[in-house]
Amino acid sequence: MPPAPPDSPVGRADGPVGGARRTRTPRVPPVGRLPLPRNVHSPRDSIGTPRTPRSGALEALLVDLGSQIHRGTHYEAAGADEAADSPCFHATGLPALDARLGGGFPAGRLSEICGASFSDRSSGRTSLALCLLAEALSQGVLAAWVDLADAFDPNSATETILARGGEEEDLDHLLWVRARSEEEALRSCDRLLQTEGFKLIVFDLFQPENPQKTRIKDVTWLRLARLAVGTRTTLVVLSNEPMTGSRAELVLEMKARETRFIGPPSLLETIETQAVLRRRRNYPTGGKVALSIRAEAIRAESESPLPHPPPCKTRRG
Known part of the structure; x- marks a missing residue:
């Protein structure tokens, strides 16, 4: 029998001429297991695959949900009491400012204190961070200060702690x-x-003007925010300008107003500054608080009406 001509349908993927077409039956998942939607992939499928915008959005959603996510009854039995006793906020000890922030800096979240300082004026962001640190240490918790700016002064920290009792x-x-x-x-x-155990971490990122300085990527802040949620550690970033973007739960801007000196010799007497709430999830922003910072104390006065505080959500078993 001679071979079939090139245009013969014999052997094609469609099958022989006049033959019955094969139909593919959908695969039925095992009992008790539902098929995944097209836009959801199992963890096993994601191993070794490149990062996609959709996976980044999922990670951002996990950060937003935060402590509302837990699994199984093991947590209910072992961690419910501990979670119920955990504070919702880390207060600064300045009533007017804490009220403006809705109670303080959110516990287990990423926050930022930003503000530019000049040669003749200071924003007071480090002084405010020392107040937050002193208030936390007075509760007997462990804290850390990551000092890239080389601005942390143990003597100033001790004075702030003693001034706050x-x-x-x-x-x-x-x-x-x-x-x-x-x-x-x-x-x-x-x-x-x-490392579980640290309740507060202050991350001072301020650096002198550096033309070769690169801006920290958004994915880095996303990772730090997720880690803070996972270990219930309050992370507060100090910066010269806003850096954390939408990954921060709270952003407080410090605006330098006036710095007064006495002398000679010229000694710092008072720093006048203004704290403006730039970002706070599910809470009104734009509120202003005037701060007067002296060597021995900080005084705060609200310059705008206070909104109702946000509800304090804790983990439930």
Whole structure:
């Protein structure tokens, strides 16, 4: 029998001429297991696959949900009491400012204090962070200060602690990390967030003007925010300008107003500044609080009406 001509339908994928066409029956999932939607993939499928915008959106959603996500009855039996006792906020100890923030800095979340300082004026962001630190240490918790700016002064921290009714020994509960580069600071912060036990981490990222300085990627802030949620650690970033974007639960901008000196010799007497709430999830923003910072104390006065505080949501078993 001679071979079939090239245009013969014999052997084609469609089958022989006049033959019955095969139909593919849909695969039925096992009993008790539902098929995944097209836009959802199992963890096994995601191993080794490149990151997609959809997976990034899913990670952002996990950060937003935060402590509302837990699994199984093991957590209900073992962690419910501990979660119920955990505070919703870390207060600064300044009633007017804490009321403006809705109670303080959200516990287990990423927040930011930003504000530019000038040669003749200071924004007061470090002084405010010291108040937050002193208030946390007075509760007996462990805290860390990642110091890329090399601006942390133990003597100033001790004075702030004593002025707020604490003791010098409170500073023993603080881990001071002096980072030599931005990469080292980020790596240190990452490891601290993975270490359970630290309730507050202050991350001072301010650096002198550096033309070669690169802006930290959004995915880095997303990772730090997720780690903070996972270990219920409050992470507060100090910066010269806003850096954390939408990954921060709260952003507080410090605006320098006036710095007064006495002397000679010229000694700092008072820093007048203004705190403006720029970002707060599910809470009105734009509220302003005037701060007067002296060596021994900080005074705060609200400059706008206070909204109703947000509900305090804790984990439930």
